[in-house]
Each structure stands twice: as structure tokens, then as C-alpha cells.
Amino acid sequence: MKRALMTLSALALLGTACGQTGSAPQSPAQGSSAAAPASVEPAKTSDKPVELQFMFPVAVGGPITKLIDQLAADFTKENPNIIVKPVYGGSYQDTMTKVATAVQGNNSPDLAVLLSTDLYSLLQMNAIEDLTPRFSKEYFGGFYEAFMGNTKSGDTVWSVPFQRSxxxxxxxxxxxxxxxxxxxxxxxxxxxxxxxxxxxxxxxxxxxxxxxxxxxxxxxxxxxxxxxxxxxxxxxxxxxxxxxxxxxxxxxxxxxxxxxxxxxxxxxxxxxxxxxxxxxxxxxxxxxxxxxxxxxxxxxxxxxxxxxxxxxxxxxxxxxxxxTGGGNLYVFKNIPEERKKAAVKFIEFLTTPDRVAQWSIDTGYVGTTKAAYETDKLKNYIKDFPQAAVARDQLQYADIELSxxxxxxxxxxxxxxxxxxxxxxxxxxxxxxxxxxxxxxxxxxxxx
Missing domain, CATH: 3.40.190.10 (Periplasmic binding protein-like II)
Incomplete structure (x- = not known):
């Protein structure tokens, strides 16, 4: 997840951007707010590549920016007609402020990692895409149920668990x-x-x-x-x-x-x-x-x-x-259909078992899917470092975060x-x- 106290000015800014007078607290921030495009150029084709703007916060210590840059580059290797451009927004709340301002200006990003608890604020803004028809029930069923609680309003799924805690x-x-x-x-x-x-x-x-x-x-x-x-x-x-x-x-x-x-x-x-x-x-x-x-x-x-x-x-x-805590992946409503499809494809890429396992190892966040813990990569890591299994084991006692x-x-x-x-x-x-x-x-x- 997740976290440090916002300044009053930042709170006021987010309140304005979200149509609220207050805000949730922020997380410690690292990384630049400048765009960091993937390093791999797409293969030349007859079609113009789809470019995705991916807003991302850095909430804990560690080389998160480098990890995301590499994931974006790896995705473009596999999908040369899609370029993912990570844009680092600072803390979770700084990122939410920038996203809210962009949405109000009819210039929303294509997808973003924001707090799972931002769900109802984003719904109030009519900002995000309903993901229920974009993925199968089997796909959503692969995530730990404790993490799915803050993705839903009723039976509608609005986000995908990513860096959860x-x-x-x-x-x-x-x-x-x-x-x-x-x-x-x-x-x-x-x-x-x-x-x-x-x-x-x-x-x-x-x-x-x-x-x-x-x-x-x-x-x-x-x-x-x-x-x-x-x-x-x-x-x-x-x-x-x-x-x-x-x-x-x-x-x-x-x-x-x-x-x-x-x-x-x-x-x-x-x-x-x-x-x-x-x-x-x-x-x-x-x-x-x-x-x-x-x-x-x-x-x-x-x-x-x-x-x-x-x-x-x-x-x-x-x-x-x-x-539970941490951030989910959101796709924004007011973008072209081709970019929505590309964003869904990137989310599928990020949430494959092997990548979820590696993300957990590299960051300390809980692997969000059961299949990640069946990979040899995460099994061997936990064998050598059993502390990494504690948060997963605690999920049986976990419940939704305040949202x-x-x-x-x-x-x-x-x-x-x-x-x-x-x-x-x-x-x-x-x-x-x-x-x-x-x-x-x-x-x-x-x-x-």
C-alpha cells in the first residue's frame, strides 16, 4: 500500500480536483513526475502504434520506477504496436490529484495505479471503465478474495488488484x-x-x-x-x-x-x-x-x-x-476503445503468475493471485525467506480497507x-x- 501525511495545500488541491473539501492521506514519494517512456521502440508496421499513458505512484522504498520501466519495455517487446509510457505522479495522493485534474480537463490517462480505496471517489467523478465485461470470471477468481473486496461496488468490478498489502x-x-x-x-x-x-x-x-x-x-x-x-x-x-x-x-x-x-x-x-x-x-x-x-x-x-x-x-x-491496503489498476472511461483494449492487455501482462511472483519478490507486496504462489520462483523465495509468506497467510483474517x-x-x-x-x-x-x-x-x- 501505501503512506505519509499530506500537506494542507495538497489536501486542498485534491479536494478541488475531486469535488471534495478534504482528502485521504498520502504516502512517501520517490521518483520523478516526468514521463518515462519504455526504452524499446516498437517494430515498424503499417499501423501507428497505440500509446498508453500509465500513471503510477511510488509509495514505499525500493526501485519501483526502474521495475515499472522494465515491465513497460518488456511489454512492448511482446506487443510492438503498443507503447506504454509510465508517468510517475509521486505519492498515491499526489497521483490521485493529478489524475483527478486530468479527468476534469477531459485529458485522463489511459490507466493508473491508485489506491483501492479511491474507488468511490472515482465513481463519483464518472472516471473509470467497468471492467466486469473486460475479463472473465475465471480471471477475477484467480485473485485472493480479500483483495477483491475493494475492487467492487455490488457485483461490478472496477479495478484489478496490483500492488496490494x-x-x-x-x-x-x-x-x-x-x-x-x-x-x-x-x-x-x-x-x-x-x-x-x-x-x-x-x-x-x-x-x-x-x-x-x-x-x-x-x-x-x-x-x-x-x-x-x-x-x-x-x-x-x-x-x-x-x-x-x-x-x-x-x-x-x-x-x-x-x-x-x-x-x-x-x-x-x-x-x-x-x-x-x-x-x-x-x-x-x-x-x-x-x-x-x-x-x-x-x-x-x-x-x-x-x-x-x-x-x-x-x-x-x-x-x-x-x-488490506495498497493500489489497484484502473482503466479510464473517456479514452478511445483501442486504448481500452490495449490497457486491458497490459493489465493481463502485469498479472500473469510469473510477473506477480517477481513483483512480490522485488517489492515486498503480497502476490495478488493464488497462481503466483504456485510458481517455482515464489516457492523457492519463500523457502529461503519465509517472512515473505506471512502477509499472504494473514489474508484469511483480512477484510476491506476503509473506503x-x-x-x-x-x-x-x-x-x-x-x-x-x-x-x-x-x-x-x-x-x-x-x-x-x-x-x-x-x-x-x-x-x-
């Missing part, structure tokens, strides 16, 4: 050993998490914390983290049709209290703001022994960490659980209120009641 727990095995904990037994529930985090929180002689037990990001995607805790407590926070949220249910209150207490009461996590982009850096540098983060950072941690680390499913409360009509506004207000709790400015109950009322005021017009 869940939240997992990373832990430093060396620091576990040093603290007298079994490095092969990460916490399996909230009680064990608090106990381990307490032993892993280290202070110097002056009482200053030099190593934290756990870090859970609290900017950009705090709603995602709270949603995971809520699923573990027994409820999701959103309906399947994007028209209802359940922010003030008792299970969500229990979860937000736990989230806040880790820093403010238990003192095993820093109080206040924990930036989405810096938590992985804290983990890699040894400033925290455990972290909750997207599996999309798995390859970066594997590459950069100078210690033995483990990956585990998120600790359970009443059960295990995580929302609603006016999603930008709903997510922003919820994030703001969660942040107020983590900063000690509002009680969990007041924050959730306020969030529910604000969201209901926004969504009531879509329930008619």
Missing part, C-alpha cells in the same frame, strides 16, 4: 534475544505485545528512552492502524457499499484506547506523532524493536536491516485481523480525530462520537 508486525530478533525473549515466538496477542514491548523498552542512566518496544505509525494512515485493531476486536469500521461507517462501536473504542495507551499509559511507544515514513527507519536503525507497517516495505527492510528480523501476523485481541463516498473527507476527519486522541487532546469516546457524526453528515446523501 496488509499490515504486518516486524520484529528485531537480535533485540529479542538481548531482552531475554524467544526470537522465534513473537507476541500473538495484545497482552503478550505489551509484555514484550515493556521488556524491549530501554532507558539510559538519565531515564531517557534509547530504544522503544513498539512503534505504530500515527500520521497519514492512523485510520488503517486503528482499523486493524478494530478487526482484531471483532468489527470492521465500514460497510461493503461505501455508504456507512461504524466508528463509534464499542469494539472501536476499546481499540483506540489500546492504541493511545501504548504511548500515554504503558510508555512502550513514543507519545504523540509517529511519522509513517520514519517508523521503518527507526526499526532499521534499532530505535524500535517492533513496528506495525505495510508488507510493502518488506524488501526494503530485508535489504537495509543489518540484523536478524522476523515478520509476524498482527497480534490478536479476540481474533487476528488486518485490513466510502467522499472518501477523502471521511478519512481526513477520522485521521484528525484519532490524532487528537494520540496527542492527548481528546478522549477516545469523544473522538469516535465526533467522527461518526461528521461521517454520517457527509454520507447521508448517498443512502437515499
Amino acid at each position: 496488509t499490515i504486518v508486525m516486524y520484529y528485531n530478533k537480535d533485540l529479542f534475544k538481548k531482552a531475554g525473549l524467544d526470537p522465534e515466538k513473537p507476541p500473538k496477542n495484545w497482552t503478550e505485545l505489551k509484555e514484550a514491548a515493556s521488556k524491549l523498552t530501554v532507558k539510559d542512566g538519565s531515564g531517557k528512552v534509547t530504544q522503544w518496544g513498539v512503534e505504530i505509525p500515527s500520521t497519514g494512515y492512523q485510520y488503517w492502524m486503528l482499523q486493524a485493531l478494530s478487526l482484531q476486536t471483532g468489527t470492521n469500521i465500514v460497510s461493503n457499499d461505501g455508504k456507512n461507517v461504524y466508528f463509534n462501536k464499542p469494539e472501536v473504542l476499546e481499540s483506540l484506547q489500546f492504541y493511545a495507551d501504548l504511548g500515554r499509559k504503558d510508555k512502550v511507544m513514543p507519545e504523540g506523532t509517529l511519522e509513517w515514513a520514519t517508523v521503518p527507519s527507526d526499526f532499521i536503525s534499532g530505535k524500535t524493536a517492533m513496528m506495525y507497517h505495510t508488507t510493502g516495505n518488506l524488501t526494503k527492510v530485508k535489504t537495509d536491516a543489518k540484523f536478524d528480523f522476523g515478520v509476524a501476523m498482527l497480534p490478536a485481541n479476540k481474533k487476528f485481523g488486518s485490513p 466510502t463516498y467522499q472518501n477523502g473527507q471521511v478519512t481526513k476527519l477520522f485521521n484528525d480525530n484519532i490524532q487528537a486522541v494520540l496527542l492527548g487532546q481528546m478522549s477516545p469516546k469523544d473522538a469516535l462520537d465526533k467522527s461518526q457524526q461528521q461521517a454520517d453528515d457527509i454520507l447521508k446523501n448517498f443512502r437515499k
Whole structure:
């Protein structure tokens, strides 16, 4: 997936572009926003090649731009009459802003990777193509069902899972050993998490914390983290049709209290703001022994960490659980039919088992199809690096990510209120009641 806090100016821009006054938070960005055409020239034919503009964000660390450039080039080798031109939009939200502006200007890209949760915003804009008749039922059936939830509105499929994720727990095995904990037994529930985090929180002689037990990001995607805790407590926070949220249910209150207490009461996590982009850096540098983060950072941690680390499913409360996350492939409605067909062909190319397997290996994102995990490539990778199987195994406990009509506004207000709790400015109950009322005021017009 997936993620960092947007500036107010970026939020305002996306609100204008989408016809909203707020926006979902952004992800850390890398790469240039300039077009990066495929390096392979199409073979000369009597027909003019079809050119596809492919908008793409970079949401986690790693060589994503190079990987996409190579995929585009490889596709053109196989399809010399189609040239794919990747255009890097920055973060997910920067990319969504640019796409929305282009759609309003009747100059939409041909296809794009955007958050799966952007679905209802794109439907409000009448921007995207119905993909249900473009692919077979067997094709869609090859994806993990947990990832298909955020592709649909009713029975209509509007996007294809691509760089998808869940939240997992990373832990430093060396620091576990040093603290007298079994490095092969990460916490399996909230009680064990608090106990381990307490032993892993280290202070110097002056009482200053030099190593934290756990870090859970609290900017950009705090709603995602709270949603995971809520699923573990027994409820999701959103309906399947994007028209209802359940922010003030008792299970969500229990979860937000736990989230806040880790820093403010238990003192095993820093109080206040924990930036989405810096938590992985804290983990890699040894400033925290455990972290909750997207599996999309798995390859970066594997590459950069100078210690033995483990990956585990998120600790359970009443059960295990995580929302899915990340980006899907969308085809845009207001483009010529020949480009729609070419875009579908490119999507089919990207989602073959071997390419899904390689993409998972190269990035850390979860392989989106069952067939990818049957390839020798991914089987051998998991055999040597079993941490790569954790996110896939957690899919059986996963559910849809928060996605609603006016999603930008709903997510922003919820994030703001969660942040107020983590900063000690509002009680969990007041924050959730306020969030529910604000969201209901926004969504009531879509329930008619």
C-alpha cells in the first residue's frame, strides 16, 4: 500500500480536483513526475502504434520506477504496436490529484495505479471503465478474495488488484534475544505485545528512552492502524457499499484506547506523532524493536536491516485481523476503445503468475493471485525467506480497507480525530462520537 501525511495545500488541491473539501492521506514519494517512456521502440508496421499513458505512484522504498520501466519495455517487446509510457505522479495522493485534474480537463490517462480505496471517489467523478465485461470470471477468481473486496461496488468490478498489502508486525530478533525473549515466538496477542514491548523498552542512566518496544505509525494512515485493531476486536469500521461507517462501536473504542495507551499509559511507544515514513527507519536503525507497517516495505527492510528480523501476523485481541491496503489498476472511461483494449492487455501482462511472483519478490507486496504462489520462483523465495509468506497467510483474517463516498473527507476527519486522541487532546469516546457524526453528515446523501 501505501503512506505519509499530506500537506494542507495538497489536501486542498485534491479536494478541488475531486469535488471534495478534504482528502485521504498520502504516502512517501520517490521518483520523478516526468514521463518515462519504455526504452524499446516498437517494430515498424503499417499501423501507428497505440500509446498508453500509465500513471503510477511510488509509495514505499525500493526501485519501483526502474521495475515499472522494465515491465513497460518488456511489454512492448511482446506487443510492438503498443507503447506504454509510465508517468510517475509521486505519492498515491499526489497521483490521485493529478489524475483527478486530468479527468476534469477531459485529458485522463489511459490507466493508473491508485489506491483501492479511491474507488468511490472515482465513481463519483464518472472516471473509470467497468471492467466486469473486460475479463472473465475465471480471471477475477484467480485473485485472493480479500483483495477483491475493494475492487467492487455490488457485483461490478472496477479495478484489478496490483500492488496490494496488509499490515504486518516486524520484529528485531537480535533485540529479542538481548531482552531475554524467544526470537522465534513473537507476541500473538495484545497482552503478550505489551509484555514484550515493556521488556524491549530501554532507558539510559538519565531515564531517557534509547530504544522503544513498539512503534505504530500515527500520521497519514492512523485510520488503517486503528482499523486493524478494530478487526482484531471483532468489527470492521465500514460497510461493503461505501455508504456507512461504524466508528463509534464499542469494539472501536476499546481499540483506540489500546492504541493511545501504548504511548500515554504503558510508555512502550513514543507519545504523540509517529511519522509513517520514519517508523521503518527507526526499526532499521534499532530505535524500535517492533513496528506495525505495510508488507510493502518488506524488501526494503530485508535489504537495509543489518540484523536478524522476523515478520509476524498482527497480534490478536479476540481474533487476528488486518485490513488490506495498497493500489489497484484502473482503466479510464473517456479514452478511445483501442486504448481500452490495449490497457486491458497490459493489465493481463502485469498479472500473469510469473510477473506477480517477481513483483512480490522485488517489492515486498503480497502476490495478488493464488497462481503466483504456485510458481517455482515464489516457492523457492519463500523457502529461503519465509517472512515473505506471512502477509499472504494473514489474508484469511483480512477484510476491506476503509473506503466510502467522499472518501477523502471521511478519512481526513477520522485521521484528525484519532490524532487528537494520540496527542492527548481528546478522549477516545469523544473522538469516535465526533467522527461518526461528521461521517454520517457527509454520507447521508448517498443512502437515499
